Amino acid sequence: MSKIHVVTRVNDEKVEFLCEPQETLLDVLRNKLNLTGTKEGCATGDCGACSVTLDGRLVCSCLTLAAETKGKSVGTIEGVADGDTLHPVQQKLLEHAALQCGVCTPGYVIAIKALLEKNPDPSESEIRYWLAGNLCRCTGYDKIITAVQDLAGQSDKFKEVV
Amino acid sequence: MGSFAYTAPKKLEQALAVLNKHAAEGNRIQVLAGGTDLLVQLKSIDSEPRTILDIKKIAETSQLTFDGDHVFIGSTISCAVLYENAELKEMFPGLTESIDLIGSTQIQGKATLGGNLCNASPAGDTISALFVNGATCVIANESGLREMPVDEFVVGVGRNALQPGELLLGLKLPKPAANTSDAYLRFIPRTEMDIAVAGAAVSVSLDDNGVCVAARVAIGAVATTALNVPAAVEALVGSALDASALQKAAEASSAASSPISDKRGTEEFRRKIVGVLTKRAATTAYARAKGEG
Ligand SMILES: Cc1cc2nc3c(=O)[nH]c(=O)nc-3n(C[C@H](O)[C@H](O)[C@H](O)COP(=O)(O)OP(=O)(O)OC[C@H]3O[C@@H](n4cnc5c(N)ncnc54)[C@H](O)[C@@H]3O)c2cc1C
Ligand code: FES
Ligand code: FES
Numbered sequence: 001m002s003k004i005h006v007v008t009r010v011n012d013e014k015v016e017f018l019c020e021p022q023e024t025l026l027d028v029l030r031n032k033l034n035l036t037g038t039k040e041g042c043a044t045g046d047c048g049a050c051s052v053t054l055d056g057r058l059v060c061s062c063l064t065l066a067a068e069t070k071g072k073s074v075g076t077i078e079g080v081a082d083g084d085t086l087h088p089v090q091q092k093l094l095e096h097a098a099l100q101c102g103v104c105t106p107g108y109v110i111a112i113k114a115l116l117e118k119n120p121d122p123s124e125s126e127i128r129y130w131l132a133g134n135l136c137r138c139t140g141y142d143k144i145i146t147a148v149q150d151l152a153g154q155s156d157k158f159k160e161v162v
Numbered sequence: 163m164g165s166f167a168y169t170a171p172k173k174l175e176q177a178l179a180v181l182n183k184h185a186a187e188g189n190r191i192q193v194l195a196g197g198t199d200l201l202v203q204l205k206s207i208d209s210e211p212r213t214i215l216d217i218k219k220i221a222e223t224s225q226l227t228f229d230g231d232h233v234f235i236g237s238t239i240s241c242a243v244l245y246e247n248a249e250l251k252e253m254f255p256g257l258t259e260s261i262d263l264i265g266s267t268q269i270q271g272k273a274t275l276g277g278n279l280c281n282a283s284p285a286g287d288t289i290s291a292l293f294v295n296g297a298t299c300v301i302a303n304e305s306g307l308r309e310m311p312v313d314e315f316v317v318g319v320g321r322n323a324l325q326p327g328e329l330l331l332g333l334k335l336p337k338p339a340a341n342t343s344d345a346y347l348r349f350i351p352r353t354e355m356d357i358a359v360a361g362a363a364v365s366v367s368l369d370d371n372g373v374c375v376a377a378r379v380a381i382g383a384v385a386t387t388a389l390n391v392p393a394a395v396e397a398l399v400g401s402a403l404d405a406s407a408l409q410k411a412a413e414a415s416s417a418a419s420s421p422i423s424d425k426r427g428t429e430e431f432r433r434k435i436v437g438v439l440t441k442r443a444a445t446t447a448y449a450r451a452k453g454e455g
Contacts, residue, residue, distance in 0.1 A: 004168055021168035021214060022204065044202045045269055046355070057242060057271040063201045064272065065194070067168045068216060111267065132354035133266020 008069040011079025019066040026050045026061035037077035037106045048134030051107040052076050058114040077106035089113050096147035100138035108134050121153040170216035178304050185326035195238045196272035199281045236332040237276025256344030260291035276330045282316045285358040285383040291346040293380035294365040298334040316387045342367040343450030345443040349435050358383040359427040362439035364447045374398050384419035384436045391418045403448045412437035
């Protein structure tokens with residue numbers, strides 16, 4: 001078995017690991033780097049619980065090989081808050097009670113943050129389409145959408161913290 | 163049983179050498195683009211060890227150029243990047259729609275046009291849109307490059323015309339003539355995140371009086387591969403896409419289809435709906451070609 005040596009950046013820090021050729025980024029984050037905030041829901045690209053950014057692009061870490069991240073930059077939920085200060089997306093989800101069991105939440109935070117960084121003032125349908133790949137079995141979605149609407153149009157406030 | 167390996171060469175020659183070596187030794191090798199089909203298949207139906215050849219670092223596969231009378235779309239550009247390209251959207255609104263329909267935002271971040279085509283699913287959304295735009299596959303092998311019309315490239319369910327030792331470098335599309343445009347529509351039971359029950363792509367070229375002088379019609383998810391529908395083209399050419407021409411085109415698409423029944427739709431429903439989609443896609447392409455879309 002030839003393990004692959006990968007040097008990459010995770011949440012702006014240099015990270016090194018050895019992985020199997022077919023090992024996913026999700027498995028390496030959780031099992032090798034102890035970054036267990038990123039969740040596995042389906043492992044087949046359908047639920048969005050494993051959402052991370054790869055060079056700034058929103059992707060499923062379950063459909064990304066760990067070896068593919070060589071020389072790239074990965075963003076996970078662990079890099080979102082600033083110490084004890086929650087990111088506005090996290091804060092708004094809390095205020096709107098937009099989570100229950102919380103398994104989907106890290107994926108939503110990453111996806112919502114990616115949306116607002118690209119489009120600071122999305123309409124309701126833009127929000128719903130952007131988040132169509134994130135499934136939540138608890139909240140019924142409305143509270144999540146309302147929380148994002150509450151953040152929409154506040155680009156100044158948002159950009160400061162991003 | 164072999165073992166898994168991963169390699170991501172930066173040079174096309176290196177990638178082709180690796181492909182050839184494996185082909186010659188009879189060892190399994192598979193090209194990786196975005197991985198949104200490959201990894202799902204690896205985890206479900208096909209977990210056999212193989213060498214995974216990641217071709218995303220090869221510069222030619224991520225080129226998007228608009229030189230001369232052709233557009234070249236590198237095979238590994240992600241759908242998200244393609245969709246954000248205003249020039250591409252302006253030239254091929256229908257193809258761009260089909261690209262945007264693939265999966266969620268997360269899937270878009272990795273999925274590629276080349277992967278959608280090479281995977282050759284009957285329901286692959288971009289395939290019929292590539293048909294109606296007269297796309298040519300640019301295929302690389304150790305003796306150089308060869309070109310093949312896209313409608314010859316998909317040969318069956320999950321099967322393409324690549325030979326051992328070959329990879330798809332990209333797609334070449336002729337820039338649309340004046341008063342020419344395209345549209346793609348699919349039917350899915352949900353509004354997002356589902357696989358086409360039926361799909362239709364149409365491209366039309368008009369003269370100054372709004373009469374259709376050339377057209378292409380292709381349908382998806384209603385046969386083992388996407389299909390050209392010459393009888394629908396015949397119905398459209400020479401008309402201003404009036405109700406009777408559209409009706410004939412719809413009937414031609416329904417007649418050309420040979421769908422299956424499954425949980426997403428019955429054979430009868432698919433046959434009907436592919437006609438309706440043809441009509442609507444033709445209407446949209448017509449409005450766009452007139453500059454009204
Ligand atoms: C949740 C989800 C939703 C999806 N929704 C849709 C949808 O709505 N519509 C749709 O059409 N598809 C959909 N797909 C399927 C998939 O995302 C697309 O087919 C995508 O375009 C595949 O591209 P890729 O780059 O990820 O391919 P990969 O997985 O990298 O490759 C696919 C296949 O093609 C081969 N291949 C790829 N590139 C090349 C090349 N350049 N040369 C030679 N061989 C190559 C690979 O070896 C593999 O066999 C969905 C997938 C998921 C997981
Ligand atoms: S775990 Fe990756 S999308 Fe569900
Ligand atoms: S809060 Fe439980 S799945 Fe979303």
